[in-house]
Amino acid sequence: MDNKKDQDVFVAGLGAITAIGNNVGECLASLEEGKAGMGAIRFLDTVHRQKIPVAEVKLDNEELFSRSGSSSRVSRTALLSIIAARAALDNAAIYNISSLRCGFISANTVGGMDKSEKFFAAFHSDPQKGKLRDIMLHECGTITEWVADQLGIFDYVTTISTACSSSANAIFFGARLIRHGMLDLVVAGGTDSLTKFTLNGFNTLMILDQQFCKPFDEERNGLNLGEGAGYLVLVSERVAASLELYCRLSGYCNANDAYHQTASSPDGTGSYLAMKGALARSGLQPKDIDYINLHGTGTQNNDLAEGIAIRRLFDPDFPPMSSTKSFTGHTLGASGGIEAVFSALSVRHGLIYPNLRFHTPMSELPFVPETLFHKNEPINHVMSNSFGFGGNCSSLIFSKV
């Protein structure tokens, strides 16, 4: 574990699957066309089907299975993960990968719960019932491991679960392992599929919008749950030298709000500390940030806390900002990975994404989110925010190479 703090970490590949596209190209097209991914529930078997809109990936389990290249019909969470992670590796196009020390660091919030809850329904009626294969991937770590095995990555494998900030933490833990010289390449990000467990859980918290969500709008009414997976291929300087790169991961920080198990503090302490720490790590000033991909769930609480924190840190130089959760829904453990993919594209191609359905500015904030898609913008630095239950707040900064 040599401490090579000065080593930069680069983004060499991207992969994503979300409600707005089965690959990065399709996601980008939807972002440009302003096409949101929410709709009535099609695949999830729940009593809330007609009542609560969600942002489902538009492929059923059989279609995902056939695209996964695997031989077993495992949890949807694992299928989403392998599709996005393999796409990221393909995108990085590293020919000598077998000679590199590779890691797979993935996040999720409920493991293979989509199958576990089926198992549990049978088990609950009779403890000898329920197919054991349905609960094989219950643990968060089993999802990661199944995917790592498919990818052939064995040098380092781990899983992070810090609620909605999970995959942002996975990405920067991966970057740190590269900076310490322990690994040359890390596929890092996260995955989550929609489950009855999470849908009902968020429903009990009464933070699900019955309409399509309106992040950072005065009239916002809650979040829409989504699903998907998003991964970056992170590489060391040495590996990066021969590759075409998207950007550099220049800053990161994890802080804790230490206020409440589920609610954010009114002054956004955790969010503020995460953004401030990421800026300090990258050596940048607030005015250097050209776009913020907001956590922006659309709940009263998050958007206010995040907004206040941004006001404290950025006033008076507010960069363009938007919540792409207005397209993808809140994909929980995958959101940091998916939004890191969008942020990397933003740096590479000078893109700013619209915040859909924004009408009325929040009375507490002196800024409004961006509502139009912009390309060819001069973008050098993008901040991506991920905040979650347990007070876990993380911010990442991606910079031009």
Add this chain to the structure above:
Amino acid sequence: MNIYIQAASAISPQQTFGESPLLIERKEYNSNRLNIVEPDYRELIDPKSIRRMSRIIRMGVGTATDCLNKAGIKSPDAIVTGTAYGCLADTGVFLTSMIEQDEEMLPPTAFIQSTHNTVGGQIALMLQCHGYNNTFVHRGFSFESALLDAMLLLQENDAINVLAGSVDEITDISHAVLTRFGFYKQLPVSNLSLFSSDSKGTIAGEGAAFFLLTSQPSAGAYAKLDALTTFYKPKDTNEIEQYILDFLASHSIQIDDIDLVITGNNGDHKRDDIYKQLKRSVFINNSLIHFKDLCGEYPTASSFALWLAAYIFKTGKVPAAIQYEGLKKDKLKRILIYNHYLGIHHSLQLVSAC
């Protein structure tokens, strides 16, 4: 950089929590399920908060608090937690009410507390600790990942004091499901004769262990944490032997420099075969002790082994109750912990006297 274990605390199926002397004798269980010895949390946690906490949160928060008290540190710079299963009891409660109430009128508490980062978040909340906070949930690597993260934070000089630990619980549901997978011994066995049972399966365990790791120790530090490594799905025992020798070599240590090896034998004759082979090869000249007769098998049991190593250095002796074969050296300077979980997750922890 030297990394010190300033203090360590463990709640386990043995008397390991509270005031010394600990582990005077092994607590016996005649079942394949070893639950923790529940301490009186009221001395550690505000009683009003205790009532709101589920069992696993109490275990984690109680151990973390005790560890910080022992270290004399009010709040660390970072908190890193490992848990393979997360908050199983609350997950089970929410799943059950979801089925029984057909997804209607569900209470939110169990869902809120089911999140895997609940314990880490609750510790931060109690301490008002705004620093780095991370939770690893990778099966038999959950604790080792948390420990690695903590060591990196210290090496990066982003923290001087890191609270790192793990927690996992057994519930009726998890025990029933893992029994169906054939994890556990079918006939009753005493944990005291676990290593002579020579049959399939192990005994279930649970526990919490937290460590205050620091780059700037004060008087009374338990031990030094010199190194850690993990290896995933090694092909065979030869490869494991090579990992062990490479690990020691990379820290300029010979196998004979290790005064005590703690291995993770769990009584499953198939899983223990690796340990038996190593005992005849790389560890042939080393004193060996085990620990899963004390804590049972669970994915983060390696944290109990680190607690045991730290406790041995703190007290300067190996508790007589766990000396199976006598020790070859009186004075211990270095302990190596080798554990594997299901033959998939292998880890080495190197601990030395301060």
